[in-house]
Amino acid sequence: AQSVSQHNHHVILSEAASLELGCNYSYGGTVNLFWYVQYPGQHLQLLLKYFSGDPLVKGIKGFEAEFIKSKFSFNLRKPSVQWSDTAEYFCAVKGSSNTGKLIFGQGTTLQVKP
């Protein structure tokens, strides 16, 4: 069965620090990959997605992610975080199911200290 693993459950950073959140998935076929952000009390918002092409994907709010097929990874990065980036971050994969369902990782809570 497909699964998504996010290694960091809770990350605490100071403003201006660099961020990298890990995401690994288990599926050998063609995948579509997503990162969603959930600000406190709000719904899921799409940060970025990878369908095909350039494995380095740029999203909103200065985030980017790199798809490394050989490592089954899709890590999220941001060079310099802000206090407003405090949120929960979810990696998700759409793979073998032709219904388009997403499989989510456990989520990473990011706390940015001012």
Next chain:
Amino acid sequence: EPEVTQTPSHQVTQMGQEVILRCVPISNHLYFYWYRQILGQKVEFLVSFYNNEISEKSEIFDDQFSVERPDGSNFTLKIRSTKLEDSAMYFCASTTSTHGYTFGSGTRLTVV
């Protein structure tokens, strides 16, 4: 930008009661989904709906759950007899076959 609209935003119900959660997907989308997120846990897939029928459902989506698209715009999730463990945030989502998903703001269901 088009939105997926969910109502109500918060519903409190007594155990054993029926609840209906409502969603209005984006009008030109073809695939519709319900997900849920129990407090502190990950987002879990419940059901997908395409061409007026369920295309896939998870183990969570048992006989107590049902979905409908009664009028071509609304997409509803019904829980027939709620249990305490049904307390969660329920998200509706819609998509075309090639674009990213759009999630609604969610309905927080509290079963007491």
